[in-house]
Amino acid sequence: MGATSGAIATPHHRATAAGRAALDAGGNAIDAALAAAAVLAVVYPHNTGVGGDLVALVHSPDGEMHAVNATGWAPAAASRDRALAEHGEAIPRRGAAAVTVPGAVRGWEALAHLGARLSRRDHLRDAVTAARDGVAVSASLALCLAGEWATLTDPSFRTTFGGREDGPLRRGDLLRQPRLADTLDELARSGYGSFYAGALAERLVTALAARGSEVMAADFAEFAVDSAAPLARDWRGMRVHTLGPNTQGFALLRTALAVESDSAPDPLRIARLFAEGNLLRDTRLGDPRRTRVDVRALIEDAVDLAEPELVPDPRLARGDTIGVAAADAEGWAVSLVQSQFHLFGSGVHDAETGVLFHNRGYSFVLDDEHAPGVLAPRARPAHTLMPVLVTDPGGGVRFVQATMGGKAQAQIHAHLLLHLARGATASETVSAPRWTLGPYAPGDRSDAVYAEADVEDAVVQRLHDAGHPIVTVPPLTEMLGHANVVRRTATGFDAAADPRSDGAASVS
Known part of the structure; x- marks a missing residue:
């Protein structure tokens, strides 16, 4: 395949380079957006990750507009009354109680099915390399690590993102995430669905359960992207x-x-x-x-x-989110938005998989049982993300x-x-x-x-x-x-x- 003429813009130069490489390899705007989104999940962990959510709009050459709403749901066992008794009027910002099923990887799968030309391995290659070999901590990441370090007490998080003198990594330091590289490599081999069912999914559910989450294996396995009309x-x-x-x-x-x-x-x-x-x-x-x-x-x-x-x-x-804008000469275009919600999400980091989980559940309402955004089984919280x-x-x-x-x-x-x-x-x-x-x-x-x-x-x-x-x-x-x-x-x-x-x- 020859190179595809097009454009891409992202909030990190490594992600833009990955998207550009996808176009150069003959991919289209979907391929470029996926490659960029995967790299951002490694280099911008304060804003996004495989443990977060995703929304996207895709314009196809025939003029059709396709929506991808991969915002995760609460556990089937979720109870507003129980959460109110345990937490008071609001779910805590940090911790497993704020974790809903991460939708981003299901979103990648849905995007690929809409018309991607390249393989999963192509989409994830640069992200795997960045996680395994390491990347220099950017100005944005360094600033956010310094500002939020006191609230990020998860031992695995501190091991991964800690630097000198028990403090966070600083700008220019090397951030290596070998376990996240293994997880991305597993997705490339076994498919994006392995994040939701199988051995990898079991490890994720186990990690959340150990921290008190009500998320069960079925909540992961049964989660599906919403493709309602834009x-x-x-x-x-x-x-x-x-x-x-x-x-x-x-x-x-x-x-x-x-x-x-x-x-x-x-x-x-x-x-x-x-x-x-x-x-x-x-x-x-x-x-x-x-x-x-x-x-x-x-x-x-x-x-x-x-x-x-x-x-x-x-x-x-x-600093909650990343946005990727991509388009090509054939008529494909993608607005992709991917998020951890608050900086570093819930702060819950799994040492075995390298996954940092978002905290979208923090948006659920507890103090008004009749509110549209109230916590309920398998409900999705009201969301700030919006592609255009x-x-x-x-x-x-x-x-x-x-x-x-x-x-x-x-x-x-x-x-x-x-x-x-x-x-x-x-x-x-x-x-x-x-x-x-x-x-x-x-x-x-x-x-x-x-x-x-x-x-x-x-x-x-x-x-x-x-x-x-x-x-x-x-x-x-x-x-x-x-x-x-x-x-x-x-x-x-x-x-x-x-x-x-x-x-x-x-x-x-």
Whole structure:
């Protein structure tokens, strides 16, 4: 096979190189995204891993849009009443109680079945090498290890990620994960399904049970990807595609449609829409397989905002996620988002398999038995992850967007979309000064605005004058997300990785 013309952008240069190699080997955008996602599961463990979740949108050359929702479910034995009695009003952020069945590897399997050309061995080769031979600790990983080290007490985690003088690895240190390499090698040999049934799955369930998890072998073996139709709306002569519940994709469409006719939307209008999206996500979003979720109402209904309040614990994830954007000349395109949720997820690390488990169960509601997002057997928590693809009227790809940013992902996507619609390049789009609405620290108000220092003065002043507390953060801070964009042009592709990350883009 000859090389495939295309583009890929990721938050780590090693992942971008793996995706580029897949295209050079004759693979398509799916192959590139899978190779990149696997490497990111090794080099960016604070954000993603095989123990996390995945969502994706795939555009095929025939113009069809395919959704992959690989967000894991709670154990069949889960009980809201029991969890409430044991933990109080919230599931702990760290520990096995926050672990739901990891969906990422099932997501890789589903993506491969949609049209990948290369083999599993091809997809995982660079990831296995990175885990076995080691990689230099990146700036983002080093910063997050230092900031979270005191909360990460799992002995296996500390052995793997510890460095000198009982502290964490530092920037430039070599991170080796030989057991994770063995696990990835097993997936390459036996198939992605071996993560969910068989000897490897038994080891994972045993490791979780030893730490008090209620997850059983059947919870792993019976887990399946949800391929419900994408959520999409026409907008400014294009069509914006994302995922429906249990994800917050609706919030992007709500914002975009409300400012469809505004060439330069008022920041106050945007802020209100962001606030509405936050409120709807936190009060009405759940797993549609377990509770009724009215998608039309989430996008279109008026919302009465309560008075802003102080938030004692905003329960936000920072550095939680990776986004991969890829497209090729044949018409394949992929927006892939993969996550540990909070930094390093649950902090539960299995020494035998090298798997670090996410903490998506932390999002379940315990204090309101009637809430859509309440903990229930085999329920999926309300999810922040949301891929985005934008097509033209003929069905061709216009933009591929993918970002991290916790609960602010829908807001970051709105900023990206508005920049791209105005004709900004990929680099201009991901580098533009960014602001988001919502609490990041205990004691923040619900209407707090976090704005990078180089956000336009007039925008900040307008928000301030309207009563929004303004928290100024440094320019290009990863606190406000790593976004990656591929843009189709008249002559090919334009792509960029967010300068807030350790990433890179490649175009050919």
